Amino acid sequence: MEYRMRVIVHTSKCQGHARCWAQAPEIFNLDDEGYILPGAIDVEERDELFASRGARSCPERALEIDCV
Ligand code: F3S
Incomplete structure (x- = not known):
């Protein structure tokens, strides 16, 4: 699958x-x-909006969105 x-x-x-x-x-x-598990998360196209919302909601900026 391509992400x-x-x-x-x-x-x-x-x-x-x-x-x-x-x-x-x-x-x-x-x-x-309650801590995030390690490892990069490949996001399916249909989940991109939710992934983006979740990443941006982190007040510690622990989640970085990388578009490939
Ligand atoms: Fe951790 Fe931020 Fe989620 S602090 S549990 S990555 S909202």
Whole structure:
């Protein structure tokens, strides 16, 4: 599958606000303590709006959108 959007996760910046998850629980996975799981997230085209909203909702700027 081809992706045009990827979310780069900066786990060291995550403070567990979980706003990303509140916007898009299917895209952003948190651990048991509410911190984002590490690893880049490839976003399907149909999920781009939700991924973008979730990434922009993070007050710590832990989620960086990369368009490929
Ligand atoms: Fe962490 Fe930001 Fe989400 S602080 S849990 S990446 S809203």
